[in-house]
Amino acid sequence: MSLLSISGVAKRFGGLLANDDISFEVGEGEIIGLIGPNGAGKTTLFSCIAGYFPVTSGTIVFDGKRISGLPPEAICRRGIARTFQIVRVFKEMSVLENVMVGAFLSTSSRREAEAHARAVLGRVGLSGKAESFARSLTVSEQKRVQLARALATRPRLLLLDEVMAGLTPQEISEAVSLVRTFREDGLTMIVVEHVMEAVMPISDRVVVLDYGKKIAEGAPGEIVRDERVIEAYLGVKHRASH
Amino acid sequence: MKAAVLGKRGRYALHGAMLAAAVAYPFVFRKPFPQDLAIKIFLFGGLASAWNVLGGFTGQVSLGNAIFFGVGAYATAVVQTHWGWTPWVGMVLGMGVACGVAFVIGYPCFRLKGHYFAMATLAIGEVFSTLFMNWQWVGGAVGVYIPLRDDTWKYFQFGTTKLPYYYVTLAFLVLALLISEGILRSRMGYYFRAIREDQDAARSLGVSARGYKLSAIGISAMITSLGGGLYAQYVLFIDPPSVFPMMLSIQVVLLAVLGGVGTLWGPVLGTVILIPLSEFTRIYIGGTGSGLDLIAYGFLIVLVSVVQPRGILGFFRKGGNA
Numbered sequence: 001m002s003l004l005s006i007s008g009v010a011k012r013f014g015g016l017l018a019n020d021d022i023s024f025e026v027g028e029g030e031i032i033g034l035i036g037p038n039g040a041g042k043t044t045l046f047s048c049i050a051g052y053f054p055v056t057s058g059t060i061v062f063d064g065k066r067i068s069g070l071p072p073e074a075i076c077r078r079g080i081a082r083t084f085q086i087v088r089v090f091k092e093m094s095v096l097e098n099v100m101v102g103a104f105l106s107t108s109s110r111r112e113a114e115a116h117a118r119a120v121l122g123r124v125g126l127s128g129k130a131e132s133f134a135r136s137l138t139v140s141e142q143k144r145v146q147l148a149r150a151l152a153t154r155p156r157l158l159l160l161d162e163v164m165a166g167l168t169p170q171e172i173s174e175a176v177s178l179v180r181t182f183r184e185d186g187l188t189m190i191v192v193e194h195v196m197e198a199v200m201p202i203s204d205r206v207v208v209l210d211y212g213k214k215i216a217e218g219a220p221g222e223i224v225r226d227e228r229v230i231e232a233y234l235g236v237k238h239r240a241s242h
Numbered sequence: 243m244k245a246a247v248l249g250k251r252g253r254y255a256l257h258g259a260m261l262a263a264a265v266a267y268p269f270v271f272r273k274p275f276p277q278d279l280a281i282k283i284f285l286f287g288g289l290a291s292a293w294n295v296l297g298g299f300t301g302q303v304s305l306g307n308a309i310f311f312g313v314g315a316y317a318t319a320v321v322q323t324h325w326g327w328t329p330w331v332g333m334v335l336g337m338g339v340a341c342g343v344a345f346v347i348g349y350p351c352f353r354l355k356g357h358y359f360a361m362a363t364l365a366i367g368e369v370f371s372t373l374f375m376n377w378q379w380v381g382g383a384v385g386v387y388i389p390l391r392d393d394t395w396k397y398f399q400f401g402t403t404k405l406p407y408y409y410v411t412l413a414f415l416v417l418a419l420l421i422s423e424g425i426l427r428s429r430m431g432y433y434f435r436a437i438r439e440d441q442d443a444a445r446s447l448g449v450s451a452r453g454y455k456l457s458a459i460g461i462s463a464m465i466t467s468l469g470g471g472l473y474a475q476y477v478l479f480i481d482p483p484s485v486f487p488m489m490l491s492i493q494v495v496l497l498a499v500l501g502g503v504g505t506l507w508g509p510v511l512g513t514v515i516l517i518p519l520s521e522f523t524r525i526y527i528g529g530t531g532s533g534l535d536l537i538a539y540g541f542l543i544v545l546v547s548v549v550q551p552r553g554i555l556g557f558f559r560k561g562g563n564a
Binding site: 050052071072073076077081082084088089090091092093097100101102104105108110113149150152153 | 427428429432433435436438439440442443444445446447448449450451504
């Protein structure tokens with residue numbers, strides 16, 4: 001049985017249909033790459049899964065229970081954590097405190113939350129920055145804070161929204177190997193990127209969105225050869241040859 | 243993290259010394275004026291700390307905390323005049339009512355963010371003032387005179403000495419600080435601050451923003467209401483302009499912001515500086531009728547906000563919460 005099942009999800013903002021009848025399944029332990037050009041509706045779909053936007057139609061089922069319609073905090077308690085495309089750390093709190101907010105989901109003890117948060121910070125390589133204020137970190141470090149904070153909630157499904165955008169090639173390869181370690185723990189992930197090079201090596205399957213619709217789904221190797229995907233990224237052939 | 247300038251033991255020693263000094267103070271300063279000044283500092287320090295729980299920790303700037311002060315003052319006074327109960331029961335009752343009022347205000351208003359929440363609370367504060375002005379059962383515009391008695395703990399009235407008021411308001415301030423410290427050290431405090439920093443991000447980590455904001459306003463309202471009850475017993479006469487003034491709502495914000503918003507000691511520091519300043523400027527230059535005292539008061543606030551927007555505590559710390 002799949003862990004997350006998205007069926008016929010549509011999201012309309014006034015006259016704009018940002019997500020149009022999107023369906024796919026995510027199996028336990030899988031890493032799904034969600035790609036598409038700018039404005040394809042990737043972040044909107046994330047926001048629907050995480051409960052920030054109510055879906056206009058369709059259902060989202062997680063672990064056998066319908067979650068569409070629940071508020072974000074309830075969805076997080078069910079085991080879905082997310083990062084944000086535009087970094088949203090708690091700036092005036094220390095890195096450790098940022099991660100402790102996530103860790104407090106499973107314990108009310110400050111000591112336990114701190115121990116768990118420190119362990120998670122170790123995993124993402126931020127132990128040395130634990131006492132720094134989040135605002136004083138670089139963007140790439142802040143992205144790791146977001147990741148640590150989400151991991152600290154002990155999720156079953158992690159939604160990563162462009163965690164690699166804006167990173168240097170060196171940082172991207174670090175991020176890729178980090179994501180691979182999460183998979184070894186059995187964490188299921190949906191990874192949004194519009195940088196194809198970042199998402200291909202880590203994904204088991206790739207879902208491609210364009211203008212709000214799902215245009216392709218398959219193994220990374222198939223996706224890069226898919227006519228419609230190439231078209232979406234590079235434009236229609238005869239136009240491109242002009 | 244805590245900016246631990248002192249060690250844990252050092253902090254305990256410092257707090258113990260401060261408390262000892264506060265306990266000894268009225269035996270050194272026996273005149274009514276310095277004792278009255280200290281009582282005002284304790285009372286306002288507690289009120290500013292109460293505001294800080296909501297406005298500082300949780301980032302929900304309320305410009306209507308006078309509502310809770312007034313509710314507490316009226317509950318304390320009215321149980322005596324109408325039913326002859328002791329004011330202590332009135333204070334507890336007032337805290338319950340204030341908490342209920344806070345939920346009724348918070349539930350719809352927490353849909354508003356930033357300035358809009360502040361504006362809504364400001365408006366509701368004025369509504370309460372007008373409401374009590376026209377509510378004859380609680381005395382309307384005439385206000386409520388609490389029946390005078392000989393010195394008594396049961397009815398908490400002391401005409402011959404200020405000491406009981408002094409120690410009770412001191413206990414009130416200590417209570418407000420202990421509650422604040424307890425919040426900061428608990429999961430609730432982390433959640434409050436996360437909501438202040440970024441509500442949507444906090445929700446993505448499982449924090450029920452509305453539930454915690456309601457807790458914050460409820461706690462803030464109960465402490466403020468207790469302060470209102472103590473005030474009523476201290477002055478023994480209340481009317482809408484004296485317990486529902488917009489100036490009070492704004493003053494508690496100024497005290498907390500000047501000292502260091504969102505910190506444990508900021509509101510107390512702000513109070514220790516501003517209340518004596520306002521009293522002394524009123525005494526020495528207020529009589530001229532020129533409003534010079536308010537100008538001096540305002541000048542200091544502008545100065546601090548320009549030089550150190552984090553408040554006076556910001557001079558001592560590299561920022562953050564402690």
